[in-house]
Amino acid sequence: MTGHNVLHTMGYDAFGLPAEQYAIESGQHPRVTTEANIANMARQLARLGLGHDRRRVLATTDVGYYRWTQWIFLQLFESYYDAGSGRARPIAALVAELDAGDREPDEHTLPAGSSWSDLGDADRRRVIDAHRLAYVSEAPVNWCPGLGTVLANEEVNAEGRSERGNFPVERRPLRQWMLRITSYAERLLDDLDLLDWPEPIKLMQRNWIGRSTGATVAFAAEGGDPSIEVFTTRPDTLFGATYVVLAPEHDLVDAFTAAAWPEGTPNEWTGGGADPKTAVDAYRAATARRSERDRQAESRVKTGVFTGTFAINPVNGDPVPVFIADYVLTGYGTGAIMAVPAHDERDFAFAKAFGLGVVEVVHPPASWFAEHGLDDGAPVEQWPDAFTGEGIATASANDDVSLDGLSVPDAKAAITGWLGVQGTGRSTVTYKLRDWLFSRQRYWGEPFPIVWDDDGFAHAVPADQLPVTLPEIDDFTPRVSDDPDALPEPPLARADDWVKVSLDLGDGPRTYRRETNTMPQWAGSCWYELRYLDPHNDEAFVDPEIEAYWMGPRSPGESGGVDLYVGGVEHAVLHLLYARFWHKVLFDLGHVSSVEPFHRLFNQGYVQAYAFTDDRGFHVPAAEVVEGDDGTFTHDGVPVHREYGKMGKSLKNSVTPDEMYEAYGADTLRLYEMFTGPFDQSRPWNTRDVIGVHRLLQRIWRNVVDEHSGEVTVTDGAVDDDTLRALHQMLDAAADGYESLRFNTVVARITEYNNHLIGRFDGGVPRAAVEPMVLALAPLAPHVAEELWERLGHDTSLAWHDFPVADPALLVAETVEIPVQINGKVRSHITVAPDASTDDLEAAARADARIAELLDGAEVTRVIAVPGRMVNLVVK
């Protein structure tokens, strides 16, 4: 690290606080938790009118917290999610209970038909590993050859390309570290209600978590075993299920693949395969090879093959054919569906393509038929599309239960109840959220504090041996092979001396191999707000008392967390979801007292600017583009096209801060950015406008200092009433604007007030009129304000001075001018006391010469008078 280690964060910096004041030379970072620092921070925030007696403040520190990031990873590795309590617990507690015979492991982790007590050591170890919050999984992952690494789902965009670098991404099965974020889906969803975040961001997280309620239903094989569990949100349509589809990767595909095609299998069901196994294998191979991008390109064309077997619809005993198709996703629900073509668009398309049955079980309203140009009640064969709306159940009865005549919600409840009694189904909640793919094949990144033994089991590196540091190597690139089946090789795997390690993990020194993947860039950002509280703590990642002081909930039921967090929307479902997950794990394990990391969130907008492309579609430097008289644009004499976008390197449309510092200074740049519009809104950069705020700073300066002599010109003279009122109104508006982060209006009010001062006082502006303004300006223009403060004779920083508070008595004007309307149209104005009664207002309005003239004796049928606001006379 070179130069300054500046105490700032997204949230802190956004206030425009004088970061330089806190700049500390490298190697001497402050402990923000010293009393002096806490007091200082609290004053800073009080100065901003944020109104709390104590405030948590973020402060950046040096990197080098690998050690604690690794330590937290080990907490995930050594914990499991206890469904009973809904909390993470140490895995040691689980093992103790298993050994004592107090409980059995989660079913899906046990080998079929066994119990804990039957298992040998290796199997027990596998069961334990399957419970961990950090676990290794062989699963299809997003492999990005261009980056030589795998990516999390959240890092892959809709075009099947990497968020970073825009490289193609393909699916490939790989052994990777995963974090069990899905266990926290419900709490991540519910606790959004505790947060003061923009609704659109909450909504994005809700959609990403994607909770949906429905039912799982068992469709048994014709012979009775095994059963396919399907997930549906429409159990009410179960009588209309005419086939079942497994995801191509589903575990039961082999079990359901017949030896030969049944009699009468249509040709198009076989995919050209001589027998079901050939067809299924070919289809699976084809699916596996297709990248996400190819799938996208082929839009919604439905493909699939018949497995040659049938399953039994539990409500009516009908055999329904079992297909595999890639429109069913392996990672969602149970990876298998019941298809109800009459009431699901995708099933409808598939059924039409494969000639499968379509059975109406929800009767659409007349309006639906009309919209589709059908006669009311037209038979399902004529439907151009599935009906997915609300309707009345029909043709949905067996000997035991009838849904006929019920609405969709009632039918869902009725059939779910019946399935429960039969033991063939139950209501279920599923989420779109998947577990978080946490390993990368990169050099830069925290190494996993994990070693592998010869039997392939992972072991934690003891906490006292952390951090595991990166070895020195020469070649940092991941090995990219032309062989499509070659496994990605992380750069660390080539550091043989580092990989092989001898450790005593309690059973004597043994040789292990280090994990050679590294953690993604998110790992550090998942908890940095905690480390900033206590950056030099060698005993813990944060002292619990310090965490409780800065982040702890202020009253029961509150989330706690950072008071204000400012950042871009691009983090909505990445950083902000990951960090919440880690925080909740740490909360469960008793390491933090806050349930959420960030209490209030604010998204700043982007600065945008025009960008220009030439005929090849390449961007040319915007600064070099010349605008012609006819509104066309040229670069080096070549015509270019204008577009508009986020200011940055890729569009070559940046104005660098350096240019602005050079021309106007840092305060002007900061003030400009705060002034041009609401902080949360993207808006264009317009260099021409910068001069406006620059002038403001000069005018303020000249109200304090004679620009020729450099002498301070303020006087000890009295402040007149008008000025005093103007001052306090400005202070009130400024405090309000800071609180609500509407900095643009603060600038406007300060400008207004400063304009009021100009030319008003002969021989200098009174000190009492100027000093509060300087304090109010400081968050927006810290350097100028600090300089003025010193020249005004103060020998300590204004950072130590409280934010001036408006006197409520001075906020009320002596008189106000309010409009008088006739029939809602403004016809005149009257000047009245702000608290004049409605009767007084009416009298004053009628007394107004122009109003009297316009009324001309007409009958006033109604008077609406709002004190301090307006009077409206309603006439016939």
Place this chain on the structure above:
RNA sequence: GCCCGGAUGGCGGAAUCGGUAGACGCGGAGGGCUUAAACCCCUCUGACCCACCUCGGGUCGUGCGGGUUCGAACCCCGCUCCGGGCACCA
């Protein structure tokens, strides 16, 4: 396709609770200061019409079309366009 946001002068934007639309700034016009220019200071600046020595007055106006209300930039219904998110999630 679905889900969010947004649209106000020539430009960025203000109007926080349904109560004087256009604060503040940029740009523009005119004037003062100056040998001159810059800086600075002052006045004006939504459109249209009437009046004009002067004060002024009227109509329209917040993307479009309707509605509710004494009164709508703000609430409701139906659209258009722009920005963002998700997208075979059963």
